[in-house]
Every structure is written in C-alpha cells, then in structure tokens.
Amino acid sequence: LIEGANVVVDGTDNFETRYLINDACVKHGLPWVYGGVVSTYGATTTFIPGRTACLRCLLATMPAPGTVPTCDTVGVLGPAVNVVASLEIVQAIKVLTGQVPVPPPLIFIDVWEGLWEVVTLQKGEASCPTCDEGRFDFLRAREGHRVVELCGRDTFQITPRRRTPLPLEQLAGRLREVGRVFQNEYLLRLEMAPYELTVFADGRTLVKGAKDEAEARGIYARYVGS
Numbered sequence: 001l002i003e004g005a006n007v008v009v010d011g012t013d014n015f016e017t018r019y020l021i022n023d024a025c026v027k028h029g030l031p032w033v034y035g036g037v038v039s040t041y042g043a044t045t046t047f048i049p050g051r052t053a054c055l056r057c058l059l060a061t062m063p064a065p066g067t068v069p070t071c072d073t074v075g076v077l078g079p080a081v082n083v084v085a086s087l088e089i090v091q092a093i094k095v096l097t098g099q100v101p102v103p104p105p106l107i108f109i110d111v112w113e114g115l116w117e118v119v120t121l122q123k124g125e126a127s128c129p130t131c132d133e134g135r136f137d138f139l140r141a142r143e144g145h146r147v148v149e150l151c152g153r154d155t156f157q158i159t160p161r162r163r164t165p166l167p168l169e170q171l172a173g174r175l176r177e178v179g180r181v182f183q184n185e186y187l188l189r190l191e192m193a194p195y196e197l198t199v200f201a202d203g204r205t206l207v208k209g210a211k212d213e214a215e216a217r218g219i220y221a222r223y224v225g226s
C-alpha cells in the first residue's frame with residue numbers, strides 16, 4: 001500500500017493498525033504524519049525514521065484492550081477531527097518541502113476546553129525494538145491480535161497476543177451507551193444488533209455476526225479498543 005509514497009498520513013482508529021504503520025514506515029524509511037482523535041481531543045505529530053523518535057519509542061507496548069476510549073464508546077466531535085486533520089495536512093506539506101523541525105512538535109488539542117499544548121517529540125534513552133533494533137513485530141504478526149473463525153457459528157475469536165487483565169467494569173460502563181450489556185467478574189456481553197460481543201477478563205473476545213475477519217477486527221477496535 002505504501003510503495004512509491006513520499007509520506008504516509010493516517011486517520012486510523014485503532015492502535016494495532018498504528019503500530020503496523022509504524023513498522024512499515026520505519027522499515028521503508030518513510031515519514032509518517034500521525035493523527036488521533038476521540039471525544040473532543042486529539043494529538044498529532046510527524047515521525048521521520050532515522051531522525052525522530054517512532055511510535056514505539058513513545059509507547060513501547062500497545063495499550064491493553066478495553067483501557068482506551070474509542071469514538072464508538074465515547075463519541076467524537078466533528079470539529080476536533082477537522083482541527084487534527086488540518087494540522088496533519090500542514091505537517092504533510094512540511095514533509096514534502098523538507099521543512100519539518102527536528103525534534104518535531106507533538107501537538108495536543110481539546111476543542112471543547114480550548115486547549116492547545118505543544119511539546120517536542122524527544123527520543124528517550126531506552127533502546128527501541130523497532131527503530132533501534134529493527135524488529136518489526138507487527139509486520140511479522142508477532143504482536144497485535146490473533147483472529148480465528150469458529151466453525152459454523154458465525155463467530156470470530158480475537159485473542160490479544162499480550163494477555164493483560166481487562167477492566168470489565170470500566171468497559172461495561174462505556175458500552176452501556178451503545179447496547180444492552182451483561183457483565184459479571186468473568187465476562188461482559190454486549191448485544192448490539194446485528195452483533196453480539198462476549199469479552200472475557202483476559203481480553204479474549206468473541207464477535208458474533210461479523211461476516212469476515214476484517215469486519216470482526218473492526219468491531220473489536222471500535223467497541224473494545226486498542
């Protein structure tokens with residue numbers, strides 16, 4: 001997908017894809033303009049392989065499933081998307097004209113609160129598995145989520161490669177906004193026609209009603225998150 005590109009500008013909605021983009025851009029030496037928005041706030045920056053920190057320098061491990069809000073659980077305000085998208089275009093123009101300052105700015109905005117904060121994107125001392133050690137765990141599918149179809153049940157099972165306890169109660173609170181939720185200490189069930197999600201405390205999730213793996217991954221990213 002990125003072959004022949006001069007810059008990658010993303011508007012993706014989940015961390016698994018962002019880490020995959022990070023691997024691909026570092027591997028191929030491509031600048032990446034990152035933008036993420038949820039609720040009324042967002043962040044954006046530019047990653048340039050070999051010159052700046054990469055995403056994995058900042059966040060060594062992907063946030064655990066169920067720990068981050070998503071646009072489908074807390075919503076997203078259109079103007080916040082517009083502001084971050086506009087800032088991404090400015091950064092893409094700077095990349096294409098060779099005018100990105102190093103270290104680049106990392107910009108946080110909250111359009112509701114009127115907040116605008118800029119820090120510089122610094123690379124830490126710790127060795128980064130991706131840009132220092134050349135390990136592309138997401139491209140090689142050693143990280144991220146495993147998806148298998150459960151035969152004849154119209155159901156896909158999504159298993160995070162890193163098992164971490166999932167805050168079921170917190171997630172249930174957010175999902176009550178989008179459908180019928182049943183929750184106990186072992187699992188959470190969300191009924192939201194035509195889908196039914198069963199999320200276990202270790203992050204394993206069954207997505208019923210998705211017609212293929214891509215749709216199941218999308219539903220997981222939107223409602224469980226990460």
Ligand SMILES: [Zn+2]
Pocket residue numbers: 053054055056057058128129130131132
């Ligand atoms: Zn890095």
